[in-house]
Amino acid sequence: MEDQRSDARRDIDGQASTDRPTAQRHIPVLLDQCLTLLAPAFESSPREGGPVLVDGTLGMGGHSEAALARFPSLRVIGIDRDPQAIELATERLGPFGPRFTPVLTTYDTIPDTIASLGIDDVDGILLDLGVSSLQLDEAERGxxxxxxxxxxxxxxxxxxxxxxxxxxxxxxxxxxxxxxxxxxxxxxxxxxxxxxxxxxxxxxxxxxxxxxxxxxxxxxxxxxxxxxxxxxxxxxxxxxxxDELTILERAIPCALESLRVGGRIVVEAYQSLEDRIVKNIFRQGAQDNAPSGLPVVPEGMGPRLSLLTRKAVRADEAELHANPRSAPVRLRGAELIRPWKDNT
The missing domain is CATH 1.10.150.170 (Putative methyltransferase TM0872, insert domain)
Known part of the structure; x- marks a missing residue:
């Protein structure tokens, strides 16, 4: 995975990506597909003051910037464990004012993070997993x-x-x-x-x-x-x-607990171990918990998730040409149709 992302470290003109402004150093992967999957949750939000998105892997803020621009009433809570990412994204997203809130933490802390901000649940969650362009492009990070x-x-x-x-x-x-x-x-x-x-x-x-x-x-x-x-x-x-996979195994259920019913989660994975964790949790959530043979699924035992992607979405030729780092991506999405934590 790592070499597929790092092969695109320089532009055609040979200028190192670390010499460019933040907004030009990173092309968000499958950006339109991510926002299209999340859009119905934002548009149907009953929340006074507008919908809320948690970008659990903020990076340099490319996905968040596009979401804030596309949905004028949206508020974004941007999470990242990398202090440099928080600094760069905060500067980049400064024009959006209080609509953007940065938080330095790991994305398995979403419930505690939103609670600390006085929020009970959110409308959307986006996770773009793995190592970021920021980390790859700065050689001294190793x-x-x-x-x-x-x-x-x-x-x-x-x-x-x-x-x-x-x-x-x-x-x-x-x-x-x-x-x-x-x-x-x-x-x-x-x-x-x-x-x-x-x-x-x-x-x-x-x-x-x-x-x-x-x-x-x-x-x-x-x-x-x-x-x-x-x-x-x-x-x-x-x-x-x-400790990426352990955090991911905790993070997906935590994220689902933080969604309102009707909220949506979109996850981009870049290698099979990540994708397997996401796929298995989504698949389990889309199954009912009723004993086999019952003519009707009892209330409270039906599926908690509706899958938005029956199989992983991959980058098409146009995306691959524009952004070689999209080659290994596997995108999956789901909508919460019943509270996650009731039966967990």
Whole structure:
């Protein structure tokens, strides 16, 4: 996933994306599809003062900016764990005044976040998962194997262990598990063994060191296809460092608890592990809880969700041409038709 997003780091004129204004550094993925799926919830909102959207993965604010412009009465609560993202998006969305509220936190805290703002429930929730363009485009953050940088990978550089610390502290078995489960890396055991052997001489502290170690650990025939051989290892470490899948497993039910009946949630995933979590929770919510064989589903046991996408929406050719980082996206949406927390 990571290399597909990072391949588009420069424009045709060769100008580095980090040299450009925030609004020009990031093209929101499947923007029109996201807003079209959310629109009925905004347009039917009974809320005095206008509908409320939680953008749980604010990033550089591209989705939020478009939503605020398209829906004049909309209020957006923008959540991100990255302080730099909060700073850039807040500046970008400043013209919208009090219609935008930034919150520095993780998106599994949506219920507490909206409660702290005096809001009981919201009309829409948008989650654009994975690493952001901001994080990929700044080499010093250590997310990319394409540039030499400190081996960090923390979405919030002020919190938790860096990737270098993780590789220095965990045993071989745990490192192999992270690579195998989060990166679906076939050579996880061999790479983990090489990491532990290498750190006995000197710690791994640079992305280039890890990338070379992975390349040396994978047999030559396996390196001839599938892109950069480091991509699975870097993805796995990023997920492990930021606890992404655990947070996502908590976040989707929390988000659904925060929706009003008739509210909608849209999620964009960029790799199969994320998408599987979203798909399974949505599918379970779209099923009734009644025992089999009953002629009528009793009240309170029917489906809680209506699926807006029967299968994941993918980027079309036009989107891929305009935004290569949209290649791996899988978009899913659902509408809450019965309170989520009643039967959970």
């Amino acid at each position: 997310f990319s194997y394409a540039h030499d940088a400190p081996l960090d990978m923390r979405m919030n550089p002020q919190v938790g262990r860096s990737a270098a610390q993780l590789l220095a502290e965990e045993d071989e078995r745990e490192i192999a598990r992270i690579l195998r489960v989060y990166g679906e890396e076939k050579f996880a055991n061999k790479i983990a063994r090489e990491i532990v052997s290498r750190r006995q001489k000197a710690p791994l502290t640079r992305t280039s060191e890890l990338s070379q170690l992975v390349k040396d650990s994978i047999p030559a025939p396996a390196r001839r296809s599938g892109g950069n051989p480091s991509k699975r290892t870097f993805q796995a470490l990023r997920i492990g460092v930021n």
